[in-house]
Amino acid sequence: MMSDTQSESEQTKALLQDRYGPKVRPVAYICHLPRITAKAREFGYAIAVHGSLQRDMDLIAAPWSDVATDEDELLKAICETVGGFLLADEKGCDKPHGRRAWVIHFGAGMWMDLSIMPRIVAGGKP
Numbered sequence: 001m002m003s004d005t006q007s008e009s010e011q012t013k014a015l016l017q018d019r020y021g022p023k024v025r026p027v028a029y030i031c032h033l034p035r036i037t038a039k040a041r042e043f044g045y046a047i048a049v050h051g052s053l054q055r056d057m058d059l060i061a062a063p064w065s066d067v068a069t070d071e072d073e074l075l076k077a078i079c080e081t082v083g084g085f086l087l088a089d090e091k092g093c094d095k096p097h098g099r100r101a102w103v104i105h106f107g108a109g110m111w112m113d114l115s116i117m118p119r120i121v122a123g124g125k126p
Contacts, residue, residue, distance in 0.1 A: 026053035028110060032082050039081045044068030045116075057112040060099075063119045071100060071116045078114060082106045 030053065037047045044065040051058035061074060075092075079085060084106035092102045098118040105111045 029053045029057040035081050043074045059114050061116045068119050
C-alpha cells in the first residue's frame with residue numbers, strides 16, 4: 001500500500017515491483033530501444049544492447065558514419081528521447097579503449113548505462 005508521502009517516482013516503482021515483479025523491467029527498457037536507435041542514427045551512431053536488461057539498460061553507441069557527432073550531442077539527444085536526465089554531478093567516466101560512460105535516469109527506478117565509443121577523426125586519432 002502506498003502512502004501519501006511517497007513521491008510519484010517511488011509510487012510508480014512500488015507499483016511495478018508489487019504488481020508485475022521484476023519481469024516488467026526488460027519490457028519497459030525494450031520499448032525505448034526503437035526511439036533510441038533512430039535518434040542515434042540521426043547523429044551517425046549505431047546502438048547495441050549489452051546486458052540482460054534485468055536491472056538496467058546497458059547500451060553501447062558506436063560511431064557508424066562519417067557524420068557522427070561528438071559524444072555530448074548524442075548524450076543530450078538520447079536523454080531527451082527517453083525523457084531522462086543525468087544527476088547534477090554526473091560527468092561521465094573513462095572506460096577502456098577510449099570509451100566514455102554515463103548513467104541516464106528516466107524514472108520509476110529505471111536507468112541506462114550508456115557507453116559511447118570515440119570517433120576517429122582525420123589522422124586516425126580519437
